[in-house]
Amino acid sequence: MDQILSLATTNLLSPIILCFVLGVLAALARSDLSFPEAVAKGMSIYLLFAIGFKGGVSVADHGIDLTLGLSLLAGIVLSALLPFIAFFLLQTMTGLSRLDAAAVAAHYGSISIVTFVAATSVLEGSGIAAEGYMVAVAAAMEAPAILSALWLISRGAGDGDDRRMDSTLMREIMLNGSIVLLVGAFMIGGITGAEGLAKIDSFIVSPFQGVLCLFLLDMGLVAGRGLREEGAVLRPGPLAFGVLMPLVGSAFGLGAGLLLGLSTGGVALFMVLSASASYIAVPAAMRVALPEANPSIYLTLSLGVTFPFNLTLGIPLYVAIASALTGG
Amino acid sequence: MQTHKAKRVEITIEAVMQSRLTEALKKAEVSGYTVLPVLGGSGRSGEWSRSGQVSRAQGMVQVVCIIRPERLDDLLESAFEVVERYIGMVCVTDCDVLRAERF
Numbered sequence: 457m458d459q460i461l462s463l464a465t466t467n468l469l470s471p472i473i474l475c476f477v478l479g480v481l482a483a484l485a486r487s488d489l490s491f492p493e494a495v496a497k498g499m500s501i502y503l504l505f506a507i508g509f510k511g512g513v514s515v516a517d518h519g520i521d522l523t524l525g526l527s528l529l530a531g532i533v534l535s536a537l538l539p540f541i542a543f544f545l546l547q548t549m550t551g552l553s554r555l556d557a558a559a560v561a562a563h564y565g566s567i568s569i570v571t572f573v574a575a576t577s578v579l580e581g582s583g584i585a586a587e588g589y590m591v592a593v594a595a596a597m598e599a600p601a602i603l604s605a606l607w608l609i610s611r612g613a614g615d616g617d618d619r620r621m622d623s624t625l626m627r628e629i630m631l632n633g634s635i636v637l638l639v640g641a642f643m644i645g646g647i648t649g650a651e652g653l654a655k656i657d658s659f660i661v662s663p664f665q666g667v668l669c670l671f672l673l674d675m676g677l678v679a680g681r682g683l684r685e686e687g688a689v690l691r692p693g694p695l696a697f698g699v700l701m702p703l704v705g706s707a708f709g710l711g712a713g714l715l716l717g718l719s720t721g722g723v724a725l726f727m728v729l730s731a732s733a734s735y736i737a738v739p740a741a742m743r744v745a746l747p748e749a750n751p752s753i754y755l756t757l758s759l760g761v762t763f764p765f766n767l768t769l770g771i772p773l774y775v776a777i778a779s780a781l782t783g784g
Numbered sequence: 785m786q787t788h789k790a791k792r793v794e795i796t797i798e799a800v801m802q803s804r805l806t807e808a809l810k811k812a813e814v815s816g817y818t819v820l821p822v823l824g825g826s827g828r829s830g831e832w833s834r835s836g837q838v839s840r841a842q843g844m845v846q847v848v849c850i851i852r853p854e855r856l857d858d859l860l861e862s863a864f865e866v867v868e869r870y871i872g873m874v875c876v877t878d879c880d881v882l883r884a885e886r887f
Contacts, residue, residue: 624804685831743800744801744804747871780841
């Protein structure tokens with residue numbers, strides 16, 4: 457318990473979390489502070505490239521083994537499975553329609569790469585190592601949840617409704633910019649290894665924390681605006697789900713990480729990935745595939761409730777549990 | 785100066801649907817179109833602004849094209865197949881153009 461509290465305090469008082477809090481407060485106070493769209497996009501590209509590259513370098517250093525393949529497989533299975541659990545919880549806890557519940561469920565099977573990046577930053581700050589290939593696991597977990605949610609809806613429709621998923625949407629999901637950049641940088645890092653990192657480390661290592669601070673300030677602004685403008689759509693049931701589901705998801709991630717025999721950092725990252733909810737790739741897919749679902753509900757839940765929860769309390773909790781159970 | 789009658793079609797649609805709409809326009813043999821970013825607005829789904837969005841999913845764009853009046857129905861049929869289920873607006877106005885052969 458002491459370890460959890462200590463980690464939580466350290467995390468809550470870290471620059472990245474305080475920047476996020478500043479963003480939320482500024483938005484709630486109706487400040488006109490905002491980031492130009494291109495700057496936010498640029499920071500996102502930088503973070504994805506840096507985290508992907510460093511993950512690839514780590515794999516190059518430690519080599520490829522069977523656990524990498526099994527971790528990828530476990531990530532895909534978890535991403536496909538979690539929407540069913542989320543859907544069941546939503547139908548039990550909330551009065552959401554089947555359509556809205558399926559759309560929300562898709563978000564909770566997929567992942568938030570920003571939460572993942574923040575978690576790797578916390579692990580680095582705590583001196584806890586993690587498997588570099590968890591970056592690839594993150595990329596693998598983006599899409600399967602969307603297919604599960606669409607299956608849930610088509611099963612409910614009972615008329616073989618397959619118009620929701622077409623080849624264009626499938627291509628957009630599988631080749632969305634985040635996945636391409638993350639996997640691409642991971643492969644470049646894997647190919648060039650430590651030698652490649654040495655050439656660009658002044659760009660992707662030292663400035664990383666500073667850029668992450670500014671990016672989370674922007675995310676705080678977006679989350680705060682979402683809460684201010686759309687918070688009213690959330691009733692107690694969905695709100696409780698937004699906090700409960702990450703804990704449920706992290707338990708599945710914990711089980712997968714322990715079964716695979718991952719390191720403390722690897723288990724913690726598996727928990728973070730399973731606990732996080734998408735707010736970039738999945739909302740776009742849901743708008744195309746399920747336009748009748750209410751975006752205010754799934755965006756406010758994933759970005760306004762679950763993301764801040766994971767960022768402030770979830771990550772230290774997951775790291776502490778992973779440390780306790782792996783002896784790290 | 786000699787001008788020619790034409791139709792200006794403005795379709796405001798969610799950004800995620802942009803490529804599908806422009807593909808539909810090409811299939812309807814529209815010779816050209818212009819895509820404009822939308823900064824924000826207010827409608828049945830409430831007020832929104834581009835600066836407050838975290839992904840393309842929530843943003844909107846406006847696709848503008850000028851066509852000959854006799855081709856309007858084909859264009860609208862193609863466009864409607866795309867926009868029917870989504871948030872957006874289709875607006876048709878009369879306009880005059882200088883070089884009719886371009887449309």
